[in-house]
Amino acid sequence: MDEILQYVVENNVLHAKWLNTLSFLENVGARKISACEQANSVDLIQLKHAAEEHRHAYYLKKQISKVDALACPFYEAKDLLAARETFHYLNGLDLKCARFLKKEFDLSGDALKYASYLFVTYAIEVRADALYPAYQDVLTRNQSKVMVRSIIVEEEGHLEEMIQQLEKFHPNWKEYADKVVEMETELNENWFSAISKEVLEVITEQIP
Numbered sequence: 001m002d003e004i005l006q007y008v009v010e011n012n013v014l015h016a017k018w019l020n021t022l023s024f025l026e027n028v029g030a031r032k033i034s035a036c037e038q039a040n041s042v043d044l045i046q047l048k049h050a051a052e053e054h055r056h057a058y059y060l061k062k063q064i065s066k067v068d069a070l071a072c073p074f075y076e077a078k079d080l081l082a083a084r085e086t087f088h089y090l091n092g093l094d095l096k097c098a099r100f101l102k103k104e105f106d107l108s109g110d111a112l113k114y115a116s117y118l119f120v121t122y123a124i125e126v127r128a129d130a131l132y133p134a135y136q137d138v139l140t141r142n143q144s145k146v147m148v149r150s151i152i153v154e155e156e157g158h159l160e161e162m163i164q165q166l167e168k169f170h171p172n173w174k175e176y177a178d179k180v181v182e183m184e185t186e187l188n189e190n191w192f193s194a195i196s197k198e199v200l201e202v203i204t205e206q207i208p
Helices: 002-010 012-035 044-066 083-105 109-141 149-169 173-206
Strands: none
Touching (some): 002 012, 002 109, 002 173, 012 044, 012 109, 012 173, 083 109, 109 149
16 A cells, blocks of 8 residues: 555645545545434434544545646546546445345344444444555655645544444444454455556556
């Protein structure tokens, strides 16, 4: 990951697309959290998570201007890295997780939506706690104007909050959460592998 992120940060076109890709995923995550809300019983933490994920999407989008003021105005495929895998990433995890929880807990309707929100969000926060610090390390090393430290702090808080929520959901929550993390890991590996391939193709084309 470090090598690929180094290539990304060194190339303004790739860096803009990378930031846009992260922004897209944060925005999708925020919308999925809101979609899981139950009209009369949404709690403060769920509202907080949706708001902060939307803010992360906005913040990352704003960071693009530090790389190229005119780059990536929208979330079109041409402005994302590994667009197909990026579009599939969270949708795929949602689907896999919902099927798993439905089978394990015999849930449906709002109960299944809420359980999926808990476990999917947990898995994504575990990923964020690895990805954003790795990205920040590369940014710092390259003295980039782009920073994601504020996102790192909030994602750490999100993970702690999800653990507290999952502890209330089921005494053996970790056993089930580990299965969802395995699902996310497979999807993430496919996603980052596609990004790596795309990045290396661009870098190779630029070699004289």
